[in-house]
Amino acid sequence: MSNSANLIVAIDGPAASGKGTLARRLAEILNLRYLDTGSLYRATGLSVLRAEGDPTNEEEAVKASENLDLSIFSAEDLRSEEAGMAASHVAFLPSVRAVLLEFQRSVAARPGDQFAGAILDGRDIGTVVCPDADAKIFVTADLEVRIKRRLQELKDRGEPVIESRVREDMTARDQRDRDRSVSPLKKAEDAWELDTSKMNADEALAAALSHIRGTGPQ
Numbered sequence: 001m002s003n004s005a006n007l008i009v010a011i012d013g014p015a016a017s018g019k020g021t022l023a024r025r026l027a028e029i030l031n032l033r034y035l036d037t038g039s040l041y042r043a044t045g046l047s048v049l050r051a052e053g054d055p056t057n058e059e060e061a062v063k064a065s066e067n068l069d070l071s072i073f074s075a076e077d078l079r080s081e082e083a084g085m086a087a088s089h090v091a092f093l094p095s096v097r098a099v100l101l102e103f104q105r106s107v108a109a110r111p112g113d114q115f116a117g118a119i120l121d122g123r124d125i126g127t128v129v130c131p132d133a134d135a136k137i138f139v140t141a142d143l144e145v146r147i148k149r150r151l152q153e154l155k156d157r158g159e160p161v162i163e164s165r166v167r168e169d170m171t172a173r174d175q176r177d178r179d180r181s182v183s184p185l186k187k188a189e190d191a192w193e194l195d196t197s198k199m200n201a202d203e204a205l206a207a208a209l210s211h212i213r214g215t216g217p218q
Contacts, residue, residue: 007032007117008108008132009212010125013139014174014185015084016146016153018196018204022139023121025205026212030119033111037122037129038087040100042078043070045086055089058096065090065099081154081169088173091123094182104129123177126188135212136191139204145197146170 009032013019020036027034045055047064055061077083090096104120108130111118120129126136141149147167154161177185187193192211196204 006109006111006115008130008134009117009119010130010133010136010188010191011119011121011139012123012126012137012185012187012191013121014123014141014146014177015170016149017139017141018149018199018201019121019137019139021201022137022194022196022204022208023119025201026208027119029205029209030212031116032119033107033115033117035104035107035118035120037100037104037120037125039070039078040065040068040103041087041091041096042083043068043073044096044100045088045090046073046077046083048090049082049086055086056092058093061090061093062095062099065096068100076157079153079157081159081166084173085169088176092176092180097182101129108133123185124183126191127186128183131188136188137208137211138187138191138193140193140195141197143170143174 007030009026011019011023023036024034026032044061044065047068048055048057048060051060051064053060108118108120122129126133126138147163147170150166150170151161151163154166194204194207199207
């Protein structure tokens, strides 16, 4: 781990692996500015949809990313399955990723004097956004476990649940994330892998803290 003034932590992993919950809790404990980079793509995708556009249309998606206003979306909006699917389409577009990349890097470089650093979670944080991060964690879990987690999340929000649809959507999203030509989802060579398949949130947090603080596996 470097001796930089600001601690930078990169969290990557597929949907429903637990990376978002982990990143938010680490941010609170370590006093880090938290950026859910997926929310940028979700908001971009929703912006296109609300303009009655097509998230796969590069021109429309780039325009939305350049004029992004996160304040117009609620947390519930950004957590919806509609937002997740739209995000996976706009994130596939290299020009959209280029627009949002600079914002992500600016947060990491200048998190604010009140913070000890920044923690970003997404798909390409350790490989592209913050390749020199002090700590890189790749959070993963078995597909069946991730599907069950997403189903429970949707039930808890009172949304209609169709398991076959969730399975189909998650499988398709995984494939798009891994197969896109720019910044695909993959583990950085120097990242520590955290498999949460058999862990609850507290166990995952303890393991990650141990790693970041230098007492766990390196």
